[in-house]
Amino acid sequence: MSTETTPRTTAAALLPLVGGPGNVTSVAHCMTRLRLGLRDRSLVREDALRALPAVLGVVEDDTYQIVLGPGTVARVAPELERLVTAPATPATPTTADDLRAKGEELKTARRRRNATPVKLALRRVANIFVPLIPALIGCGIIAGLNGLLVNLAWLPAITPALTAIASGFMALIAVFVGHNTAKEFGGTPILGGAVAAIVVYAGIAEVTAFGVTLSPGQGGVLGALAAALLATYVEKRVRGRVPDALDVLLTPTVTVLVAGLVTIYGLMYAAGEVSATIGTAADWLLVHTGAFAGLLLGGLFLPLVMLGLHQALIPIHTTLIEQQGYTVLLPLLAMAGAGQVGAALAVYVRLRHDRSLRTTIRSALPAGLLGVGEPLIYGVSLPLGRPFVTACAGGAAGGAFVGFFSMLGDKVGSTAIGPSGWALFPLLQGNHGPALTAAVYGGGLLTGYVVGFTATYFFGVPVCDSAVDEN
Template structure:
């Protein structure tokens, strides 16, 4: 583990109010996220002025510090600084003073924090599926071969057992036992249950409660409902059962209660809700296939600023689990990121400021790879015109992606390597269409950025020159 970020981590912990002010800390791809007791204790101006911090913001009761792609290294040092936060969490009286989460913000934050730890597994599995699809198209591997079955198994396990992974992650967020939650999810995927579903004969519990025959492999909504219920069941059992026998009877009763609720009530309800979502996806793909890619492609930077993308991205996972393909979030996110990367590289070419050029060059490269927050906060927002150009370029590319009905067959990062995710159904059509969409986004964004730079960079250059002249001019005495 690199120690180079230890001073930055120490400064961040100190400036957000110290360890005593933090009840929870985690991170996403570029941001440190803190649940704070009192946000008024944050030294905001000093924090924003700290080298290594791109921006700070507070959304939905979560204080966020944008540090860039090395966030994992910074977070490792933050964890060292914080140690065990369990005492803080127990003493926490609720959200930061004066800031109560609304329902929408709370839901988005919960969904985001639950899916975030799964991104590496989903991305890795998605890229394996993309590679396998490419090998099939190139006729290197035959779909009937054992090699195909085994490689597909390597990737498909993540999606098949997604309920178990989601259960573990959600339980960590809700601060109940992740192992018990994963075990409850595993009952919904047990081979014996799958055999009963396949047999298609009525199943009832004690001849009273019918268990609807539902296959929960890859399910998202059912397991989230189950773990929400388990939160209340497990907490209640822990309070009621004496500590001397807590270790035995809490798990036993949790399995009995949650197994019954999962297969008899909550799982089927979640399956019905998933069916409605599936109908919505079908309606979109039939009547307005262009809309999601256009809207996400044009507005993703704004969504990222307000954290709204965290509520949309999981819909893509649900769509993929239900239909085997995804077009709600992936295509729009991909063209938007490429547009942002192209705009940033043009700024690097046009700007006369060395620091801006350095940020724009590095950010442009990472943007093309799918990470745009360094560009957003370091270049696009301060200068404005690259943001406008990138949103227009992303919208143009998104419109083509939507009209051509480009969709991906696995989840993964939203950068150039993701074009492989669009190989599927034994054809390259989707990959070709998304590449055309990327070219449109990049060209439109780059051209607009270049044209606008003549006005905005000229003004910035004149201001800099005027300042230099004022410094160099004689005093007049």
């Protein structure tokens, strides 16, 4: 390109290819994807969209998702939203366009009605926790740096400050979960946060419920989630029954009081038991069945991503980080990306004369090494079929490798969720020092690369494609 690519120029290039500002109903983003609500998907020029240098892939779901990669998507999304909401020159309405837009709205409504309750629930879970990921990553990296400084006895004057910076968010994460939960389920966000704040309030240690003294943080993010859900339910019930003149006084008071009392005298204890069970189960699985658990988790993660079911793991990761300081599940799941990279490399080697496919692999491989797997999944392995299966085999082998060391007592965890691949190294934490932790994780990645490559090279490329390539 002759001009510099900036978030604004990228947004300006994307907008006409998705039908223009009039076709965009919503703009949102997660860690890697720009999520657009579109009135009429037939207006999307997908081939031209995929050809843009900034676009790593495209995924169609309840929203139209454009994979831009971490960092880039966070800068492009606000620029695109600014362009979409900018005042437009008046245009003469056309009946055909209006009818087409209305038809697309009806199709979208039908798609939503046909969505399964499980997938809808998981999307809502993701909407609650995904906005927290940037803070988890930032604080996680600072916590890892601080741990290294403490172990080396360097800069002792600054490590307490770094501890405060890294730990402040995690100490109050329940409040953010409560705020996002109420927002997602149609309540007043600040009331959800207010009730969830009870979970982490230091004075809760003076409360005895059913003969048990409560402790700050008991129940963690699960308790905060349940408390905010209850607060939203109470708020809606109260608001529909009080006079408008008294709404501003009675609704928040009754909401916080009722939901707060139930949280203290029930939800905190119940959620605490569930959280403790999650931590105990994760430890037991890795100690007693580490290799097998790693094989399953590493091998099944790509299909879980395809089905959207991986979102169910977000609260579990967050609970483990809150309890133990790191999640032992994420490094196992990250091995799926390693298998994907190995499979893509094998396809690159076997199909030497398929220039288009090799160009796709070259452009997507750096993102794949850093844990952004969508470009390789949707651009290479899934369309070819077999490489997707052999990529899962590579992920299973890498997961088994890391899980085997867990059985030997060498835990490998991540202080935050979101990154994987090489990008996970700064977030690694274990029970036997950073060098051994990084070595085990690196060994798992290498295993995933090798097995994914080997399985794909010999079994993953269709015979007809390979024969055509060799002629």
